Amino acid sequence: MNRHAMTYLNRRTASIALALALGLSLSACQQQEPAERPPLEGAAIGGPFTLVDKNDKTVTWDQFKGKWRMVYFGYTFCPDACPMDVQAMMRGFNLFDEAHPAEAAEVQPIFISIDPARDTPEIVGQWTSAFGPRLLGLTGTPEQVKTAADAFVAYYQKGTDTPGGYLMDHSRIVYLMDPNGKPIAMLPVDKGPEAVSAELAKWVK
Incomplete structure (x- = not known):
C-alpha cells in the first residue's frame, strides 16, 4: 500500500x-435525568371535608377534583403571620399566573379558617378579598373545621388572651395538592413570592 x-x-x-x-x-x-419526585409524595395529607364559603354555600373537597390546590389554614384576626403568609402565597400565585396563565387557570388557592367562633362566612370573605378575587375563603362549624384540619395534619389551638382578643396557635404551611387531591409540596412562603412562583412552575404542568 x-x-x-x-x-x-x-x-x-x-x-x-x-x-x-x-x-x-x-x-x-x-x-434524561430521573424526574424529581414530589417531596410530599405518598404522605397522608388531604382528605374529605365540608365547609362553607362567604355566601354560606356548602363547599366540599371533592368539588375541586381536577384542579391543583394551594391550601392554607389560618384565621382572619391573626395580627401578623397569616397576613404575611397569605400575601406571599397570593403574590407568588399572581407571578405564576403572569408567566403561565393557562396552568394558573387550573389552580385554586384556598384559605381555611381555624377560628370558626369569630370567622363567620362574611368575615372570611371580606378578609380573603383583600388578597385578590382568586383566593377562596372557607369556614364552618368547629366540628367541620376540625375534620378539615385533621385531614391536612394542620395544628391549631386557642392561644393567649390579649386586649384585642385571643390569639390562635397554628401551623403555617401552604400545601400544594395535585388534581387528584394528593400532596405534592409545601410552598415556600417564608422565602417570598418569587420562590412560591418558582415552586408552582416546577410542579404545575
Missing part, C-alpha cells in the same frame, strides 16, 4: 472514530 493510500486510510479511520465518539456523546446527553 502506497503512502497516499495509507494517509487516506488513516484519515478515514479517524473520521469514523470521531463520528462514533460524537454519536456516543450525543446518546449520553439525550439520556
